[in-house]
Amino acid sequence: MIVGKLLASETAVDAALAATRLLGARGVHPEIGAVQLVNDALMTLSPSGTSEVNRKRIAEIALGRYHAVVPPWDEQQEREGIMG
Numbered sequence: 001m002i003v004g005k006l007l008a009s010e011t012a013v014d015a016a017l018a019a020t021r022l023l024g025a026r027g028v029h030p031e032i033g034a035v036q037l038v039n040d041a042l043m044t045l046s047p048s049g050t051s052e053v054n055r056k057r058i059a060e061i062a063l064g065r066y067h068a069v070v071p072p073w074d075e076q077q078e079r080e081g082i083m084g
């Protein structure tokens with residue numbers, strides 16, 4: 001699951017940036033460009049762990065050293081006064 005998320009989000013960002021580059025100046029055109037694709041792809045990077053953290057988790061799982069210690073997201077948000 002973690003590997004799938006990592007590959008999917010990194011590939012989405014790479015593909016969206018490639019599309020933007022491929023289109024040249026049109027790539028950043030608000031109507032025909034790929035800027036929205038880049039934005040959508042970037043939105044997938046943080047949820048369910050950033051790529052850096054997921055690479056670390058994958059290494060820890062492979063080494064048998066993974067222990068989930070992070071509290072649920074809604075608890076973190078509430079503690080930081082972001083939600084609730």
Ligand SMILES: Cc1cc2nc3c(=O)[nH]c(=O)nc-3n(C[C@H](O)[C@H](O)[C@H](O)COP(=O)(O)OP(=O)(O)OC[C@H]3O[C@@H](n4cnc5c(N)ncnc54)[C@H](O)[C@@H]3O)c2cc1C
Pocket residue numbers: 043046047048049050051052053056072073074
């Ligand atoms: C649109 C959106 C929806 C979300 N939905 C959910 C949800 O439904 N449920 C949920 O649980 N969470 C959700 N999240 C939270 C998301 O999981 C966190 O944003 C993500 O895990 C990163 O945590 P953070 O924002 O606290 O950044 P931080 O952990 O502060 O990370 C900041 C930077 O430091 C790097 N970093 C942090 N620790 C390490 C490390 N040990 N080694 C190397 N680099 C590190 C990160 O890669 C990142 O570049 C959502 C986030 C977004 C943006």
